[in-house]
Amino acid sequence: MDAWVNYLIVLAIGASPILEVRGAVIFGLGMGLNPWMTLALGIIGNIAALPVAFWVLQHAHFREFMFGLFRKTAEKHMHKNKNFELYEELALFAFVAIPLPITGCYLGVLISEILGWNWKRSFLAISAGTVVSGLLMLLGAEGVIKLVNFAT
Incomplete structure (x- = not known):
């Protein structure tokens, strides 16, 4: 398979809701692609x-649906946590930046939409978290590869 096809697959994996950038990096490294190009495309x-x-999510009226399900809990906590508004972007960034299962950008979008946060600020926080998550994944995977190659 040509390398450009593999790079297109990396791009598609990066956009997928399940694997996201973390899966794209692992796939690209497994296929022997340039690590930095793999990271960038992911x-x-x-x-x-x-x-x-x-x-x-905005056009599906998802927030209204979720708010209806959890109305009492949401009303209780939305009024008490005004101080959290200062840190919502930082919290969203940290959540997305940690490269663990289900902590990716799609769940970050879902959290942002459920809580009614500003989508532009959330977009920036999620994007920055995605970059950090991908970088951590690349460095970790490269470290494991070098360790395995060193041991053999």
């Missing part, structure tokens, strides 16, 4: 999907 794919995710 991030581009992941961030390019964010506006679509925001648009879908």
Whole structure:
């Protein structure tokens, strides 16, 4: 398979809701692609999907649906946590930046939409978290590869 096809697959994996940039990096490294190009394409794919995710949730009236399900809990906590508004972008960034399962940008969009946060500020926080998550994944995977090669 040509390398450019693999790079297109990396881009598609980066945009996918399950694997996101973390899966794209692992796939690219496994295929022997340039690590930095793999990281860049995985991030581009992941961030390019964010506006679509925001648009879908906003037009599906998802927040109203979730708020209706958890009305009492939401009303109780939305009024008590005014100080949290100062840190919501930082919290969202940290949540997305930690490269663990389900802590990616799609769940970040979902959290942002449920809590009714400003989508532009959330987009920036999620994008920055995606870059950090991808970088941590690349450095960790490269370290493991070098360790395995050293041991053999």
